[in-house]
Amino acid sequence: xxxxxxxxxxxxxxxxxxxxxxxxxxxxxxxxxxxxxxxxxxxxxxxxxxxxxxxxxxxxxxxxxxxxxxxxxxxxxxxxxxxxxxxxxxxxxxxxxxxxxxxxxxxxxxxxxxxxxxxxxxxxxxxxxxxxxxxxxxxxxxxxxxxxxxxxxxxxxxxxxxxxxxxxxxxxxxxxxxxxxxxxxxxxxxx
Ligand code: SF4
Ligand code: SF4
Numbered sequence: 001x002x003x004x005x006x007x008x009x010x011x012x013x014x015x016x017x018x019x020x021x022x023x024x025x026x027x028x029x030x031x032x033x034x035x036x037x038x039x040x041x042x043x044x045x046x047x048x049x050x051x052x053x054x055x056x057x058x059x060x061x062x063x064x065x066x067x068x069x070x071x072x073x074x075x076x077x078x079x080x081x082x083x084x085x086x087x088x089x090x091x092x093x094x095x096x097x098x099x100x101x102x103x104x105x106x107x108x109x110x111x112x113x114x115x116x117x118x119x120x121x122x123x124x125x126x127x128x129x130x131x132x133x134x135x136x137x138x139x140x141x142x143x144x145x146x147x148x149x150x151x152x153x154x155x156x157x158x159x160x161x162x163x164x165x166x167x168x169x170x171x172x173x174x175x176x177x178x179x180x181x182x183x184x185x186x187x188x189x190x191x
Contacts (some may be wrong), residue, residue, distance in 0.1 A: 005063055006019065006024065009051050016175060020116055025118065028068045029152055031191065033079050036132075041184075042129055044159075044160050044161070044162055044163070045160075046129050046176055047127035047128070048112055048127065048128055048130060048131045048133075049107050049110055049112060049125065049127070049128055049144075050114075050116055050125050050127055050128065051125070051126060051127075051129070051149050051150070051151045052103060052124060052125055052146065052147070052149040052151070053123070053124055053125065053150075053151065053152070053153055053156055053173055054150050054151070054152055055095075055152075056152075056153075058147075058150050058187065059094055059095070060094070060095045061099060061150060062097075062122050062123060062124035062125065063100055063103060063122065063124040064081055064082035064097050064098045064099065064122055064124070064169040065082035065084075065098055065099060065100035065101075065103070065104050066121070066122070067080050068119050068120065068121065069115075069116035069119055069120055069125060072112060072115055072119045074111070074115060075109045075110070075111055075116060076109075077105055077106040077107075077109035078103075078104070078116060079102070079103075079105075079106075080100050080102070080103050080104075081100060081101040082098070082099065082100035082101040082103075082189065083098035083099060083100060083101070083105075084098070084100070084101045088121065089162070092138065098167045099121045101114060102145065103145070103146040103149060104143055104144065104145050104146070104149075105143070105144050105149060106137060106142060106143050106144075107133070107143070108143075112127070115125055123167045123170065123171060124158050126160070126163075127160075128159070129159050129160070130149070130156060131138065134155055137140050144154070144162070147148060152176040153168075180185065
């Protein structure tokens with residue numbers, strides 16, 4: 001209670017004057033900002049809703065439509081159609097990967113738990129820090145489709161440089177391993 005009262009007083013000029021008169025050390029005072037004129041700087045770890053990551057161009061999305069995130073999402077707000085297939089039912093590929101026909105997330109249900117990010121084996125989905133997403137209707141605006149969800153790897157590097165560097169290192173190691181020639185079979189022992 002004492003800390004709360006002191007912070008409250010420090011917020012106002014009269015309170016700061018009184019605290020100085022009582023020789024009490026200053027606190028931070030006002031802990032909110034005059035939003036939207038002033039916006040708080042968030043920590044890099046701050047997260048809001050997920051987005052899908054693409055490399056270079058939106059057609060080069062990392063998502064392969066494995067649907068693991070859809071299965072693991074606690075409130076079941078991810079809806080994926082795919083992977084895309086040709087007329088014979090064979091999976092289609094873009095940039096060497098299968099891809100979803102549709103990928104939607106109902107943001108009015110998403111609880112920002114980050115489980116979709118943690119379970120994705122392809123680092124294809126990440127958490128955004130964009131929070132100014134108010135909308136006037138419940139359905140059309142809050143169900144984000146694939147085109148809305150797609151954001152570039154460069155954007156991810158800008159908003160979360162530490163995490164993006166870890167992801168980039170992981171993907172580079174995977175690519176290196178995939179490109180390495182297979183090791184020769186062991187030589188059978190001489191008879
Ligand atoms: S952050 Fe959580 S609730 Fe939101 S889409 Fe991902 S798994 Fe689902
Ligand atoms: S975002 Fe990841 S886990 Fe979800 S479907 Fe795409 S590749 Fe699979």
